[in-house]
Amino acid sequence: MSKLNATGMSETGRILEALLSGQFICQVSDEDGFHFLAEEANRERIDSHLHVLNRRLASACEGELYFCAYRELGDNEHKVISQQFSEIAGSLLPLTEWLILSQEAQGQDSPISAGVALRLSELQTVVEDTPALREQLAKISQYKLFGSTSSQVDGQLKQVFKRLCEQGYLVRPNQEKQIYIATAKVDYIFEVISFIDEAEGLGLEQQAMDAIGQQEPLL
Numbered sequence: 212m213s214k215l216n217a218t219g220m221s222e223t224g225r226i227l228e229a230l231l232s233g234q235f236i237c238q239v240s241d242e243d244g245f246h247f248l249a250e251e252a253n254r255e256r257i258d259s260h261l262h263v264l265n266r267r268l269a270s271a272c273e274g275e276l277y278f279c280a281y282r283e284l285g286d287n288e289h290k291v292i293s294q295q296f297s298e299i300a301g302s303l304l305p306l307t308e309w310l311i312l313s314q315e316a317q318g319q320d321s322p323i324s325a326g327v328a329l330r331l332s333e334l335q336t337v338v339e340d341t342p343a344l345r346e347q348l349a350k351i352s353q354y355k356l357f358g359s360t361s362s363q364v365d366g367q368l369k370q371v372f373k374r375l376c377e378q379g380y381l382v383r384p385n386q387e388k389q390i391y392i393a394t395a396k397v398d399y400i401f402e403v404i405s406f407i408d409e410a411e412g413l414g415l416e417q418q419a420m421d422a423i424g425q426q427e428p429l430l
Contacts, residue, residue: 222247227260230268230279235379237276237395239325248277271402275325276395305354306380306400309371312338312347324398329381331368331389339364 226244229236238245247253248268258268261279269280310323316337323329338344345364352359352367356378359370372391375381380400381391 223253223256223260226257230257230261230277231264231266233279235276235278235394235396235399237272237325239392240379240382240394240396245277272325272395272398276399302356302378303400303404305351305356307404308347308351309375310397310400312344312351316341316344322401323393325393325395327393329372329391329393331372331391335364335368338368 222243226236226247229241229244234240236244236248248257254268261267262282265282266279267282268277270277313329313334314321314323316334317329338348348364348367348371349362351357352361352371357371357374359367361367361370372381372383376383376391379394379396381393383389383391
């Protein structure tokens with residue numbers, strides 16, 4: 212049986228509420244919730260509760276991420292999923308460009324994934340010292356997903372990081388420090404890109420890798 216937390220809600224209730232609100236649960240975004248769902252009995256309990264609402268507990272990224280999905284699809288469910296997919300598809304380009312910029316600015320060979328730390332001040336220094344990255348950030352920050360109106364690197368970065376936290380791609384463990392941690396939802400985006408690639412043959416992964424290759428000389 213789940214213990215009650217400070218608000219009087221059980222862990223089962225808290226996780227159900229989080230899942231139904233559209234949150235993604237991983238070890239970074241919700242460590243307690245992730246460990247709770249690591250237990251098969253708890254997953255079955257959650258799934259049983261979701262069943263009455265035509266939902267199910269779904270996972271991705273080899274079990275590193277949990278979220279809520281529909282169990283059976285009718286006309287209304289198809290409409291909701293279509294809208295959600297359109298929103299995700301509309302976010303892919305700005306997210307991909309942002310991930311490439313961050314990877315290059317940090318001098319990393321591998322893509323950003325769950326658990327990777329992003330230090331806003333360090334990124335700001337590199338971007339400010341690299342004209343091509345400044346231009347790229349200015350473009351990325353103006354996408355609808357981020358909606359920055361600032362003409363300064365500092366303001367643009369803060370708005371981008373704020374929106375990424377709101378969307379669940381980053382968490383900021385200590386509000387007094389400008390250190391952000393990537394969640395498994397970042398890895399989920401790469402899975403979505405792969406899925407679209409396979410379904411539509413768009414070559415998004417190769418386009419992203421080509422973009423990374425083109426940016427390597429910039430630093």
